[in-house]
Amino acid sequence: MSKPFDMELFLAGMLNGSHATRQRHLRQAELIQVEIAERWQRETPWAWQRKHLAWFLEHRLGRRSEATRYYYVLTMRVLTRRLEKAWVFAR
Template sequence: MTKTFDMEVFLSGVLTGSHSTRERHLRQAKDIQKAITERWARGNPWTWQQKHLNWILKHHLSKRAESTRYYYFLTICLIADRLGKEWNFEHKIANT
């Protein structure tokens, strides 16, 4: 039996803000983890590459509202920060 990677422990060092903000980031990080695990069988964020997180932004969230994609973008930036990576992600705000 494999144990699921604990996203809450992973992000605990970089999560700030109100309780609801932290809960939103955790919920979204778990959704990101699930999507990457289903597509690439990589449930551990330490094995993720920039291409995995770019896929989330460009394809997995493509039919979601702009505001939803923005909040996921913020969560992805937290994940990259926790990984110690200086990855740049494209996020275009509509109507600018």
């Protein structure tokens, strides 16, 4: 049996700012990971494509406030920077 993916370790070098900001990014990244794994069966960010994050933003956050969407887009920017991708997401 394989070990569960450790999002904190994955993002360790990318997170900066206050403790609360780092914790928010981790919490949101873990939620994104769970949702994508359930819908697309992609367990790790290395297997993600841009469409997976766009799906999360559109379908899972579609009815959330603009502020919530904004903070998730910030977390997605951290994830894409860690993956070394040039993906851009609209707020």
